Amino acid sequence: MNLITSRDNPLVKDLRRLSQDSTAYRKLGRVWLEGDHLCRAALARGVKPEHAVFAESLWATAPREWTQAAERNTVLPDALFAEISSLESPAKMGFVLAAPTSQEVQPTTPTVVLDRVQDAGNVGSILRSASAFGFKQVLAIKGSAALWSPKVLRAGMGAHFGLHLVEGLSADDLNALDMPWVATSSHQGPFLHTLLAEAKLPMPCAWLMGHEGQGVSAALAERATVHVRIAQPGGEESLNVASAAAICLHASATCHLG
Amino acid sequence: MNLITSRDNPLVKDLRRLSQDSTAYRKLGRVWLEGDHLCRAALARGVKPEHAVFAESLWATAPREWTQAAERNTVLPDALFAEISSLESPAKMGFVLAAPTSQEVQPTTPTVVLDRVQDAGNVGSILRSASAFGFKQVLAIKGSAALWSPKVLRAGMGAHFGLHLVEGLSADDLNALDMPWVATSSHQGPFLHTLLAEAKLPMPCAWLMGHEGQGVSAALAERATVHVRIAQPGGEESLNVASAAAICLHASATCHLG
Numbered sequence: 001m002n003l004i005t006s007r008d009n010p011l012v013k014d015l016r017r018l019s020q021d022s023t024a025y026r027k028l029g030r031v032w033l034e035g036d037h038l039c040r041a042a043l044a045r046g047v048k049p050e051h052a053v054f055a056e057s058l059w060a061t062a063p064r065e066w067t068q069a070a071e072r073n074t075v076l077p078d079a080l081f082a083e084i085s086s087l088e089s090p091a092k093m094g095f096v097l098a099a100p101t102s103q104e105v106q107p108t109t110p111t112v113v114l115d116r117v118q119d120a121g122n123v124g125s126i127l128r129s130a131s132a133f134g135f136k137q138v139l140a141i142k143g144s145a146a147l148w149s150p151k152v153l154r155a156g157m158g159a160h161f162g163l164h165l166v167e168g169l170s171a172d173d174l175n176a177l178d179m180p181w182v183a184t185s186s187h188q189g190p191f192l193h194t195l196l197a198e199a200k201l202p203m204p205c206a207w208l209m210g211h212e213g214q215g216v217s218a219a220l221a222e223r224a225t226v227h228v229r230i231a232q233p234g235g236e237e238s239l240n241v242a243s244a245a246a247i248c249l250h251a252s253a254t255c256h257l258g
Numbered sequence: 259m260n261l262i263t264s265r266d267n268p269l270v271k272d273l274r275r276l277s278q279d280s281t282a283y284r285k286l287g288r289v290w291l292e293g294d295h296l297c298r299a300a301l302a303r304g305v306k307p308e309h310a311v312f313a314e315s316l317w318a319t320a321p322r323e324w325t326q327a328a329e330r331n332t333v334l335p336d337a338l339f340a341e342i343s344s345l346e347s348p349a350k351m352g353f354v355l356a357a358p359t360s361q362e363v364q365p366t367t368p369t370v371v372l373d374r375v376q377d378a379g380n381v382g383s384i385l386r387s388a389s390a391f392g393f394k395q396v397l398a399i400k401g402s403a404a405l406w407s408p409k410v411l412r413a414g415m416g417a418h419f420g421l422h423l424v425e426g427l428s429a430d431d432l433n434a435l436d437m438p439w440v441a442t443s444s445h446q447g448p449f450l451h452t453l454l455a456e457a458k459l460p461m462p463c464a465w466l467m468g469h470e471g472q473g474v475s476a477a478l479a480e481r482a483t484v485h486v487r488i489a490q491p492g493g494e495e496s497l498n499v500a501s502a503a504a505i506c507l508h509a510s511a512t513c514h515l516g
Binding site: 240 | 386391
């Protein structure tokens with residue numbers, strides 16, 4: 001075990017950056033996973049952390065599950081740990097993981113494509129829905145919220161670790177997908193939309209979920225072969241994108257349950 | 259038109275408080291509605307603002323739709339307006355509305371009950387789904403996020419103005435509801451759950467949506483006569499409460515479309 005007490009220690013500086021800057025993990029090559037819920041979810045999925053970091057007050061009583069998870073354990077005074085926390089009530093432990101670097105698009109894994117979905121909470125919710133409904137790959141087009149940022153990790157509640165995630169993609173990168181694309185819109189666009197409840201939904205498929213304000217870009221939407229609309233008997237309100245995704249992914253998964 | 263340039267003006271102080279403190283509207287009896295999207299949604303639903311407030315740079319070119327909406331117009335220098343903004347890119351106009359005070363529970367209006375749902379983004383998303391799927395009443399049990407706070411208003415995207423909203427309720431206040439209650443859970447609880455897709459869903463009904471961590475309280479859940487479970491072929495992840503609400507309200511509304 002390694003006790004660090006200096007604010008200027010390089011590890012502390014890196015952790016502070018990782019917890020405050022949503023895209024720092026791309027530069028530093030490491031992800032900071034804060035709090036026991038997320039860390040437990042990672043371990044349950046077989047993730048091997050590089051490094052476990054504890055607040056001093058937890059260290060003495062930390063369960064073996066935590067203290068033996070990583071090759072290295074580091075302990076920080078509680079006040080210093082609080083500085084590298086992005087939570088209002090700071091957690092007392094976290095893991096450092098190698099940042100995932102896969103750019104491989106799996107051609108036939110049921111997929112959700114995020115076309116510049118901006119809000120970290122929305123992206124996290126969509127990852128949870130994707131995981132719950134068996135869409136094991138999420139592909140994020142450049143301009144989407146950073147998938148491994150602290151906010152998306154928190155909103156994802158561990159879903160990250162059951163999914164194949166690739167981000168920073170261009171529209172052309174999606175050419176690797178070898179299955180039908182399905183798009184949804186609450187607006188009447190240029191496409192013939194079937195009501196979701198009446199649509200024949202292919203499986204496997206790739207669902208397109210778009211930007212909160214602009215929806216799916218026209219260039220992507222026109223490559224979809226199925227266009228569905230969610231019935232809104234209450235009126236023409238637009239739905240939150242994570243709500244729309246939940247409805248679509250649930251329908252898509254359950255209409256094949258037989 | 260009234261130009262205010264002092265940071266210490268009582269209106270400016272009130273607006274600053276309303277934009278920064280999520281429950282200040284309860285004490286001040288007024289709601290601060292910021293930005294043209296929300297203001298337009300309010301006008302479209304027939305809301306009469308008490309007061310319209312403009313940043314100086316917008317005032318000269320503001321459309322009549324805005325300048326004639328309220329009995330009083332106030333203009334603030336842009337820097338002062340930015341101080342009362344809760345947005346990263348400050349809006350340039352907003353309305354002050356009388357805070358809704360109705361405590362009346364409508365007995366047979368299709369309803370969503372929020373049982374201590376904490377997160378403002380989740381509450382706003384649920385209001386949008388409720389509105390889209392024809393659930394015209396939302397009842398918030400004490401401990402839920404403040405419905406008219408700036409964050410919930412922003413996430414609600416105008417849904418507030420098409421709904422009958424009552425908050426600060428006790429479990430007993432729900433006795434006024436005269437229709438079946440429906441509860442959902444992703445966990446196997448003490449109740450017999452039917453899969454959502456196979457359930458006979460009553461209409462009108464009141465859907466119970468619970469706290470992000472704890473779900474619906476046992477005391478409320480046992481008063482529900484229908485318990486449904488959302489199929490999760492991907493595994494036993496839990497869903498975000500706003501995602502679960504979207505799926506349930508959509509199913510509930512569309513299974514009666516015939």
